[in-house]
Amino acid sequence: MSNVRQLRYQPRDSSAGGVEVLSFARLRELDDHETQRADFYVVAVVDEGVGEVSIDFDRYPLAPGSIVRIPPGAVHRWDDMVSVDGSLVLFLPTAPATPATRARAAPIDIPGVCEPVADAELVSAALDHLELELRAAGAGTPAEIPGLLLSAFLARVPRAAEARYANDSLFVAFRRELEAHFRGHRDTGFYARVLGYSPRTLSRAVQKATGRTAKAYIVERVLLEAKRMLAHDRFTAARCASELGFPDASGFSAFFRHGTGLYAGAWQKRAISNLVEG
Template structure:
């Protein structure tokens, strides 16, 4: 299939913003497309998440695997794959190039570049809770993919690395045990990432807990254990930090800043800001010392 496969994907499912480096599409559409192609080594990575109603098989390098609900398949560079004629499955497919995955460099040696895929099995069947989290990450990617907003590529790249970590975790392989030594911390890091992404529209712990497949009480307990702060305080902290930066670095009125941060009216934002910082937005803007910089740890509880 090689480069021809990516060109065919681009023709069938155009997404100009991603320059044939990333695609996200329904699994049944992907199966139908592959039925028209002669199996050849691919020049991309393909993650296939089967959600439900699956029949048939996928063949990856001559290994025949049954399509099953709540399962995930990985096709790596230069592998050959195909679906059986009777294959039907509801799910999602992510197709991405090496250069797209390497767009963002991270410090974690396991996932910093595409060598993360080396040695991974072609199939995992996560536990129900793990698959729910896997699926939620795909939904996050889907939102960015169709919005194509500023920094969408970078956000999707980071979310792909989250998927790789989830895939590794689901293997149960002891080689990846260090990734599981502090799963509580990984939840907190995911929570912080979600806050950075959604703090303008989501301001309740329960909203984030739902995205992570956790109960609000458990999420709050994890955050308290790892940060000595409540989950709600972390959310408030991020909202106020952004408000302070906007107050000091733009000419927006308090009402405009409140709207930017998802508040329905000026008075609601003003009360929120004063309850947390002890002063009104305008007072903060007038009294903040010139030349100083708002830091992440300056917001009070």
């Protein structure tokens, strides 16, 4: 049985266009300290206090000014949040107003925590305006307002190191196709054909954006999902093989060992031990 609580987006106000803002006080009321996986984005801004958040297999300390990015599907847990105050913006991938602003939001697909930034006042102002409009949402409120203000807020959120890809349409498209097909396709050629480019052109775009080859990027994505399954869902190697499109457990085990240096069973035992201790 999975040790991860699945969270589905259930807005309190359907007129808000797939975006909602919660306080950390409200999070404490709802959160039962379980490990979670959501089908929506979370961007949190810490105003006061210290705490910690675990995202996939990394732990991040939180302090005033920290900004947390949690994309859909990332396994996460909030810890030591008693003193933390601030806001969490929850939204669906379709919530930003236009394709251009959705592309602008793409860097938050890279999970992590940003340290306090120089334009913190602009981040705060954009968040305040979004909250104000959501509180006032109702009859007569233009439907596009939440998406536009969400886009303004996301434009102020600091970017991760890889975020230079945000304006690279080929890499953004590659990431989208990878999310849709990584469970069955691990070869660069497949994604190149789907996108209408040569494997070399695709690999150059990935290398420019991430410093890694397209093949390495695909392998990392499959390994991440395998680790989630082993550590949180407690799947066997055979179950992982089935879920990720490998012909058999031995093929998956060889892939996993090549990528991590450990057999799947040994990695699983160590990961579960670390989770229990954490």
